[in-house]
Amino acid sequence: MLVFGGTGDLALHKLLPALYYLHRDGRLHADMRILALARRAHSREAYQALAERHCRAQVARADFDNDTWHAFAARLDYFAMDASQSADFGRLGKRLGTNDERVRVYYLATAPDLFEDIASHLKIAGLAGPHARIVLEKPIGHSLQSACAINAAIGAVFDEARVFRIDHYLGKETVQNLMALRFANALFEPIWRAAHIDHVQISVCETIGVENRGAYYDNAGAMRDMVQNHLLQLLCLVAMEAPVRFDAESVRNEKLKILEALKPITGLDVRDKTVRGQYAAGKIGGQEVPAYYFEKNVDNDSDTETFVAVQAEIENWRWAGVPFYLRTGKRLSKKTSEILIQFKPVPHQLFGPGEANRLLIRLQPEECISLQLMAKNPGKGMHLEPVELDLNLAHAFRKKRRWDAYERLLLDVIDGDSTLFMRRDEVEAAWQWVDPILQGWQSYYESPRTYPAGSSGPEQAGLLLERAGRKWME
Numbered sequence: 001m002l003v004f005g006g007t008g009d010l011a012l013h014k015l016l017p018a019l020y021y022l023h024r025d026g027r028l029h030a031d032m033r034i035l036a037l038a039r040r041a042h043s044r045e046a047y048q049a050l051a052e053r054h055c056r057a058q059v060a061r062a063d064f065d066n067d068t069w070h071a072f073a074a075r076l077d078y079f080a081m082d083a084s085q086s087a088d089f090g091r092l093g094k095r096l097g098t099n100d101e102r103v104r105v106y107y108l109a110t111a112p113d114l115f116e117d118i119a120s121h122l123k124i125a126g127l128a129g130p131h132a133r134i135v136l137e138k139p140i141g142h143s144l145q146s147a148c149a150i151n152a153a154i155g156a157v158f159d160e161a162r163v164f165r166i167d168h169y170l171g172k173e174t175v176q177n178l179m180a181l182r183f184a185n186a187l188f189e190p191i192w193r194a195a196h197i198d199h200v201q202i203s204v205c206e207t208i209g210v211e212n213r214g215a216y217y218d219n220a221g222a223m224r225d226m227v228q229n230h231l232l233q234l235l236c237l238v239a240m241e242a243p244v245r246f247d248a249e250s251v252r253n254e255k256l257k258i259l260e261a262l263k264p265i266t267g268l269d270v271r272d273k274t275v276r277g278q279y280a281a282g283k284i285g286g287q288e289v290p291a292y293y294f295e296k297n298v299d300n301d302s303d304t305e306t307f308v309a310v311q312a313e314i315e316n317w318r319w320a321g322v323p324f325y326l327r328t329g330k331r332l333s334k335k336t337s338e339i340l341i342q343f344k345p346v347p348h349q350l351f352g353p354g355e356a357n358r359l360l361i362r363l364q365p366e367e368c369i370s371l372q373l374m375a376k377n378p379g380k381g382m383h384l385e386p387v388e389l390d391l392n393l394a395h396a397f398r399k400k401r402r403w404d405a406y407e408r409l410l411l412d413v414i415d416g417d418s419t420l421f422m423r424r425d426e427v428e429a430a431w432q433w434v435d436p437i438l439q440g441w442q443s444y445y446e447s448p449r450t451y452p453a454g455s456s457g458p459e460q461a462g463l464l465l466e467r468a469g470r471k472w473m474e
């Protein structure tokens with residue numbers, strides 16, 4: 001496995017710790033080698049020391065031991081090169097040798113503007129043989145046009161079966177459990193439709209700011225960083241029809257149909273159905289934090305959004321008229337990723353006003369699926385209250401360590417299974433829906449709404465639901 005961007009945050013914080021765990025659990029082939037690539041000059045030992053520091057910080061203390069680390073580090077090497085320079089790929093080729101029989105995974109943990117160069121340089125250097133696979137990190141491009149250009153350039157070198165567009169949300173255990181819940185239980189299917197569901201909320205709220213990714217983030221913003229990929233993928237899994245088989249093509253065909261059925265948000269709808277925000281100074285966990293535009297490598301008068309709320313609609317038979325409210329933001333009061341399915345109230349309220357059923361699927365911080373039902377409060381009289389029927393997944397499977405999303409996805413790449421990766425047409429369909437919203441924001445010359453760090457986002461996000469008599473689940 002060759003990791004471009006080997007000294008970056010993603011490689012050090014996510015990929016190497018995930019590979020360490022896979023190694024520790026005996027899931028990597030004995031001959032597997034990991035070569036980190038980046039511009040900086042590092043000796044092999046210096047890189048291993050850097051990797052160790054990060055792995056120690058990311059891996060649970062009880063799971064890290066020196067012997068395992070040394071055995072893992074023996075797989076790990078470093079090669080300094082400039083991925084934009086074709087000549088450096090010649091040097092890389094010499095370093096790798098000519099053994100083309102082995103599966104070779106190129107993991108592009110770099111900015112998307114390097115993807116096209118890397119793919120073509122790999123081809124010219126003769127490094128993209130039939131056993132080579134390429135992994136692309138999201139976001140793929142900056143717009144539909146740039147995504148198409150990247151996809152075309154990658155497609156000219158690697159056929160689609162060897163392209164793995166990663167969205168780590170698809171590797172999260174509860175996200176896959178959502179498919180199990182829907183397609184392995186008969187209970188929900190009959191009511192999983194507009195006739196019984198009032199609306200759906202998908203919230204991915206974070207407390208962190210942009211950390212040391214200011215340069216990337218200021219160019220991307222929450223729409224490209226989160227909505228175009230993670231939130232739309234979650235929406236697809238909630239809304240898609242049951243695939244014929246659980247394989248890459250069947251699952252992705254169904255997701256694509258949902259993306260294509262998303263009602264375009266254009267013109268004045270951009271104002272009515274979307275809210276973008278940017279955090280001002282505030283407090284997170286009692287600590288003062290600066291406003292977004294004071295973050296490192298962020299423009300002082302940046303109008304990049306760090307919060308987005310959107311009211312999406314899916315124009316098909318199952319979902320016509322059901323709003324899907326999407327919300328994501330940085331520097332919010334709590335870190336949670338949740339999907340809420342709000343059912344409609346009973347047609348006749350026998351016991352007086354009561355709350356309608358809701359199903360909560362929580363991905364983070366703890367994984368759980370919980371169904372809110374109305375039950376009688378013990379004692380005289382029919383006093384009803386909402387109670388939770390909980391499926392606590394961490395508890396139900398407590399003997400098993402919870403895998404990080406990257407562990408599963410890296411193993412899938414090695415196995416050549418692309419079920420949990422985004423296909424080219426999916427990525428482009430997602431951009432097709434996102435682009436007009438981004439363009440609308442530009443053409444209105446309206447700055448993002450500010451919200452204090454540590455709050456639940458700009459108040460306009462609340463109004464998006466309140467005007468329809470609904471509210472965000474807090």
Ligand code: BG6
Binds near residue numbers: 206225337364
């Ligand atoms: C990444 C985004 O894809 O997902 C980050 O680039 C974000 O900005 C992260 O913080 C959130 O992932 P998770 O797994 O912590 O919810």
